[in-house]
Amino acid sequence: MPDWMQPLNPYRRSEDEDLRRSPIPNQQPPILNAAQNLFGPFTGILDNKSPATQIDTGGNTFDRLVVRENADPNDPLGSLMGGKFNEKGIQWSDGNIKLVNKNGNKLLGSDVATRDRSIDIPIQRWFDIANNLVSAYSNSDSARI
Numbered sequence: 001m002p003d004w005m006q007p008l009n010p011y012r013r014s015e016d017e018d019l020r021r022s023p024i025p026n027q028q029p030p031i032l033n034a035a036q037n038l039f040g041p042f043t044g045i046l047d048n049k050s051p052a053t054q055i056d057t058g059g060n061t062f063d064r065l066v067v068r069e070n071a072d073p074n075d076p077l078g079s080l081m082g083g084k085f086n087e088k089g090i091q092w093s094d095g096n097i098k099l100v101n102k103n104g105n106k107l108l109g110s111d112v113a114t115r116d117r118s119i120d121i122p123i124q125r126w127f128d129i130a131n132n133l134v135s136a137y138s139n140s141d142s143a144r145i
Contacts, residue, residue, distance in 0.1 A: 056089075064091035066100050082107040095124025 053069040066089030087102040099121065104114035 058091075063093050064100070065089050066091060082109070082112070085111075095127065097121040097123050 053067060056064060056066045056068060058064045066087055068085060068087045071084035071086060082105060084103070084105055087100055089100045091098040091100055097120075099119045101117045101119075102114055103117075104111050106112060
């Protein structure tokens, strides 16, 4: 890795350690945690340290892999009040696959104008049709014997 990229390397060696460490996740300051307890999710509006790109996996169910990114993370007013976002990825539920492609605007933490160009692919229905064809074909062969 070139020297100019070393500050971006999360596994870089410091002068006083020779151990390889994993990057420490960013933790919210205790003031923000206390504010969230008092005011609820509206405190996320004022959180300027939110990442420009987030990966959503659906938590413990792992039913999607969607990347959500802010279109202009360097705009201070846009990041405070809302701004544009893009979502792209794949989501699966009930045997169906959905290719997610959303563009939109958010205002005060809520999605207000969303252009959803997602595509649903009915995989489960295709499996049902294939199963019916295979079972019909196997039943007709056993009747001839």
